[in-house]
Amino acid sequence: MSTLEIKDLHVTVDTEDGAKEILKGVDLVIKDGETHAIMGPNGSGKSTLAYSIAGHPKYTVTQGSITLDGVDVLAMTVDERARAGLFLAMQYPVEVPGVSVSNFLRTAKTAIDGEAPKLRTWVKDVNAAMERVKMDTAFATRNVNEGFSGGEKKRHEIVQLELLNPKVAVLDETDSGLDIDALKIVSEGVNRFREQGDRGVLLITHYTRILRYIKPDFVHVFVAGQIAEQGGPELAEQLEAEGYDKYVTAAATA
Amino acid sequence: MTVTETARESVAAALEQEKVLSHLHPEGSFLVEDHPVPTGREEIWRFTPLKRLRGLHQDADLSGLLVAAEADVPAGVVLERLGADSPLKGSSGYVPTDRISARAWAAATVGYGLTIPAEADLADPIVVTVTGTGTEVASATHAVITAGPHSRATVVVKYVGSATLADNVEIVVGDGAQLTVVSIDDWADDAVHIGHRHARVGRDATFRHIDVSFGGDVVRHDSTADYSGPGGSVEMLGLYFADEGQFIEHRLFVDHNQPKTKSHVVYKGALQGEGAHTVWIGNVLIRKVAEGIETYEENRNLVLTDGCRADSVPNLEIETGEIEGAGHASATGRFDDQQLFYLRSRGIEESEARRLVVHGFFNDLIRKIGVPEIEKQLLETVEAELEKTV
Structure with a gap:
């Protein structure tokens, strides 16, 4: 049982003109077994929310709280958050030259579990996770994300999701830049993770198409650093038909 | 000066077969x-x-x-x-x-x-x-x-x-x-x-x-x-x-x-x-x-x-x-902050993430050496150097 609770979250980012507030009071509760989709136009603060949960140093939380099962997430370092059970699949996964995928995965798994995985089963687990997302197992010997195509980077994120198996996964525009085949493969990976029953998912997306493959329980519309509206899956369909215009106009005139 | 000599000189000059006035290498x-x-x-x-x-x-x-x-x-x-x-x-x-x-x-x-x-x-x-x-x-x-x-x-x-x-x-x-x-x-x-x-x-x-x-x-x-x-x-x-x-x-x-x-x-x-x-x-x-x-x-x-x-x-x-x-x-x-953040977001402690990045920085080069015993020795030397600070 785990619950990620975000209360009145205000976040700023440092710019040349000083601190700029991006998130202006976000409230969100993700209980285990629930999938929440966050949708919104560019610049609405969706990615800022994802990075703030993960603890990226670029963002400063000025007000509010984030807790995982009642424990203060904001007091934790980036790696402590991951070990507590949070995972961020990034929109632009980072290349790490000279570090092989297999070394990276084993080091991460060891850090999360607090002990090295059993060698015999681990190699099998890694290969199986790669095969499930149709990634050639030869990628294990390549450097992390280096020379990977956009789709390969996203599949690699899903491999990590499955191997590290967090309590709550934040997927930041994992669907962006994917062709339809890759989108299905990535969605299947997320669905396998969800099917465990007690895992939370925060799915951040600009487009509705991934929601055809990953059915959210709740949809939140993000505009100008706040949740402008929330509802069930039907809200996504409405957004697909009408777009974000009415929310953006409302926020601009507010 | 004959025509041939002039031609030879201009060819030599064009090809700069002798001296190049270059700041890159002092005359020995x-x-x-x-x-x-x-x-x-x-x-x-x-x-x-x-x-x-x-x-x-x-x-x-x-x-x-x-x-x-x-x-x-x-x-x-x-x-x-x-x-x-x-x-x-x-x-x-x-x-x-x-x-x-x-x-x-x-x-x-x-x-x-x-x-x-x-x-x-x-x-x-x-x-x-x-x-x-x-x-x-x-x-x-x-x-x-x-x-x-x-x-x-x-x-x-x-x-x-x-x-x-x-x-x-x-x-x-x-x-x-x-x-x-x-x-x-x-x-x-x-x-x-x-x-x-x-x-x-x-x-x-x-x-x-x-x-x-x-x-x-x-x-x-x-x-x-x-x-x-x-x-x-x-x-x-x-x-x-x-x-x-x-x-x-x-x-x-x-x-x-x-x-x-x-x-x-x-x-x-x-x-x-x-x-x-x-x-x-x-x-x-x-x-x-x-x-x-x-x-x-x-x-x-x-x-x-x-x-x-x-x-x-x-x-x-x-x-x-x-x-x-x-x-x-x-x-x-x-250190590339993005690389460190990525590694740490996977649970890897900061010191370990730094070690990975430095090893990675050198690994590509070490792998090119092609002399296995030297490669192994260098990986160990890098590790020993890192123990001093990182």
Whole structure:
């Protein structure tokens, strides 16, 4: 049982003109077994929310709280958050030259579990996770994300999701830049993770198409650093038909 | 003046077969007096802490016999003591380009010649260990490594112990030969080593130079290469790690004086601790005659702590437009925050993430060395260096 609770979250980012507030009071509760989709136009603060949960140093939380099962997430370092059970699949996964995928995965798994995985089963687990997302197992010997195509980077994120198996996964525009085949493969990976029953998912997306493959329980519309509206899956369909215009106009005139 | 003479002169001028006025390589001379005592303002000396050279650049006594070379060589390979009048001396065409090199050339009474016969194919590396036994008197040595035509070999030269050393190493790569020379400066903390290495690369030959510098107080290497025929290929890899107070300088010069030749230079360094200072000068000259050549040089520095300084200067002088490719890159930076964040977001602690990034920084280069025992040793050395700070 785990619950990620975000209360009145205000976040700023440092710019040349000083601190700029991006998130202006976000409230969100993700209980285990629930999938929440966050949708919104560019610049609405969706990615800022994802990075703030993960603890990226670029963002400063000025007000509010984030807790995982009642424990203060904001007091934790980036790696402590991951070990507590949070995972961020990034929109632009980072290349790490000279570090092989297999070394990276084993080091991460060891850090999360607090002990090295059993060698015999681990190699099998890694290969199986790669095969499930149709990634050639030869990628294990390549450097992390280096020379990977956009789709390969996203599949690699899903491999990590499955191997590290967090309590709550934040997927930041994992669907962006994917062709339809890759989108299905990535969605299947997320669905396998969800099917465990007690895992939370925060799915951040600009487009509705991934929601055809990953059915959210709740949809939140993000505009100008706040949740402008929330509802069930039907809200996504409405957004697909009408777009974000009415929310953006409302926020601009507010 | 006849028409023919005029034509010959203009052809010679057009091809610049003789002299190129280039700032990249000072004219050499064997005469010490042709090289005035540097003041530190000269282009080639401006980064070097002359005060720490123990007078090597002035007139320090070079009669020390505190450096000895040892090697086990397989049958057929000749290892000989190199006397001052050995015919091997000068066989690479090298002419000293600075005072220390000229002084070492004149003063060297000890040294070795290592000759790999034509068409020999040596599976195991030849390891030459140069051991210094004291810094009280400076020593000068001379070495000539010759790879006969169509031979294939790897030579590892390890510098250990304490010394104040000025040396010239000539490397002659015969036509069609494949020679790898790995130089490892693993000196004690008090060593001063000013080294010059010059390779002359034969027709269709492949020369790889891997220069590893970890130890010593002041280490400065001039590594240069030119070609005695078309089709030669030079790869120069460098790896250095400067600690507190340490100075490491690499000056490279590849002289593309023959057509269809290649050069590829990659040097990577890490710096940690107050006063750690590294310098990398990567010079390439493409002469008019050198049509169809390819060259690329790259230097990367990773600054691990405050108080370090990395200088990096790539220079490319192109005299012909008929080239396949020419480029260079240089970057000096701290840890990449995005890389650290990515690793840490997977639960990896900050110190472990830093270690991974530094290992990764060097790994790509180490994997290219192609001598398994050296690769393993270097990975361990990087690990040991990292334990000091990261």
